[in-house]
Amino acid sequence: MNEPRFAVTRAQILSFRRRAGALEERLPAASLRRAAWAGLQDSMPRAALLSIHARVQGTTPSTWEDPALVQLWGPRFNVFVVSECDRAVFSLGTLPDDAQGQQRAEDLAARLRASLGDRRIPYGEAGHVLGVHPNRLRYAAATGTVLIRWEGARQPTIWTVPAPPMKAREARLELARRYLHVYGPTTPEAFGEWAGIGLKSAARTFDALCTSLTPVRTPIGDRWILHEDKEALRSPLEPSTSLRLLPSGDPYLLLQGADRDLMIPQSDRRGALWTPRVWPGGLLLGGEIVGTWRRAGAVVTVQPWRQLSGSERAAVESEVDSLPLPGVEGRPGVRWEG
Structure with a gap:
């Protein structure tokens, strides 16, 4: 893994993760495996x-x-x-x-x-x-x-159920590939923490994948990406038009350490999203997390971190209305805070 590193920006990383995580444009209904890739x-x-x-x-x-x-x-x-x-x-x-x-x-x-x-x-x-x-x-x-x-x-x-026809080593390597694709650029340390396998095991896994990895320099340090994702990471940026209510623990938000700093530069906002107890959901709008949300029954409370325009509020309310909430009769309501 001695290939020279190329530099990427915060905007490129977040754009790549949104596209890799299928958050820019919803997939066809038959794409459940793609949605659950990581x-x-x-x-x-x-x-x-x-x-x-x-x-x-x-x-x-x-x-x-x-x-x-x-x-x-x-x-x-x-x-x-x-x-x-x-x-x-x-x-x-x-x-x-x-x-x-x-x-x-x-x-x-x-x-x-x-x-x-x-x-x-x-x-x-x-x-x-x-x-x-x-x-x-x-x-x-x-x-x-x-x-x-x-x-x-x-x-x-x-x-x-019957044991799957796959060796544990093969499964570990594929798990790392999935993580690299959805959470990359990343490190063995981050993979080990996410997978719960520890740093030594994660480092051995990345070493085994060395011929498939490309080194990357990011605003939060040197990291790795799959070779096959290199061009997608460096592709020209386009304005994001997606609006999503991401739940607690969503893959786009399931981050630790410096990756949190990269996504949410403001420390007070990081503390509001990744709380010591149960995390709220994140409001993704225009390529950025711009607030949090929680649900109690049929009421969704949205707390934006900036002033939303009338059209943005209407779009958020429309997204809330579309949520497939089990056991909730009628249309969910929105309560704005802040």
């Missing part, structure tokens, strides 16, 4: 559904239940919605490198298969059957044989 975190109930809505035309309250999608414990043991055909990437890709960690995951998975058979049961009950705290069952998810359904208010339902 996985959709669903730790806040139905956040993944709203992330799909931000990327895919015709999203409905039941789209997250499409047979093309599955729910599992993925990176950092968080709940993710991913394409069913990518199940191995987001499970085996997080399998520990050490023999002890692998053995723990495989033993738990084997015990689950033997105990559950074809049954689907609450994970608390499954933990009781195995004689372990149910949270330990998350370790078994890294084998690719455990799926869940989580409604938010109740315990997840858990069941087992």
